[in-house]
Amino acid sequence: MITHAQGETIGQVQQLGSLLDKLHELGFPEPWPFVLRTVLGNAEGQMNLRNNVLHDLVDTPPRHQAALVLQIALAVLFLGEEPPARTGSADSGTRMPLPWNAAADQHLSFPVPDRRAHHFVTQYADMHDIVADLTLPSGIPQSAATVLHTARELLRHSYFCYEFSTVALLHALIAMEIVLRAKIPDSGTKPLHALIKQGQENGLLTERQTEFLHTGRKLRNRIAHGQRTHSVMPPRWGAGMLTTSFTLISEVWAAQPTPPTTTDTDEGTGI
Template sequence: MSESPELPWPVPDSRAHLMAGQFSDMHDLVRDLVVPPELPQAAVSLLTTSRELIRMSYYRWEFMMIGAGTSMIALETALTGRYGTGTLASHLKKAEVDGILTEEQYGILDDLGRRLRNRYAHGVLTHAALSPPMAVGLVRTVITVLAELHAASSPGPPAVGN
């Protein structure tokens, strides 16, 4: 049996200079993408993966789009749990009508997030689809919405009698 060749150490993607001078600068890019630990474990896992893929896009630019698309999967899962069977588009519209999403959040999630998720799911995603601020903004919006959804569905503290 022959030994497999060793993979090379990762080198920065040639497009990385657009967002960071060195890998440690990527920490600053994703610093405020804090995933609340009280979210359901599946959401924590997907959102943490989203953040780390954006950070690792220093080495492979396309990771940024995959990270942003992965955050939409977390949101879609939560909205399906709330609304049942339906499309992501219909769930987003219901969430806006129900006051769960602001108009701005709806715009980000429907115009950018849903289209990105669809391109990702159907294999037509390209590296030119998203800039670093757009990717971070999308993931930040998903984290905010999921935190609000979770807080609204969690029982509050017991009432204190007089």
């Protein structure tokens, strides 16, 4: 959350940690402030799952962590809502909404075509043709290949869930960061913008690639911070954007940094 400068008052950036500290003030009942801080916080002993996944600081998260995040998301959506009427005494416990319990009798249907997909394709088989050219670049790290494979499958299955196209693009950008970390020495936990700058300075990235990566980085940040969560794109548009990502990853993986320039000046004489 950004507060712009006003007169002599400087601007400020309110990051996630400070927002988590305000959950009690906002009326979030326990244990959710504790749960959210544990999962999203950055202090010792906390998971910081969002940061770790987006910046490739962890391998594929296990299913129990994915289930935990989904459960928390459902809980946050329903916090503050009046829970469904309960049977039994009104004093039997704190009335706290538990949406996953309320939905226990609901059965998820088998995937059905998303009606929006039919504006662009007539059947699921058409999605195979759309993603057919998205071949994994050879030689890239296995973790990057896995993420790119997931991105391609997400786009293919946007036939059933149209929003998967946006998630597919996000995964492609994550794969790009994996490759940068593998190619740039001492990348450690540097943020993506620092990796891009270092890659440009050492000749690994061209100006065109640098510009594309900064554009992708800004888009990824908007998605990650909830500013573009409802964006969708037609299948072939999504395939075009993924093709660009696949190509760029292949180029960067094959590129070699430019060695530092040297001169023939004699160090002893300065000549």
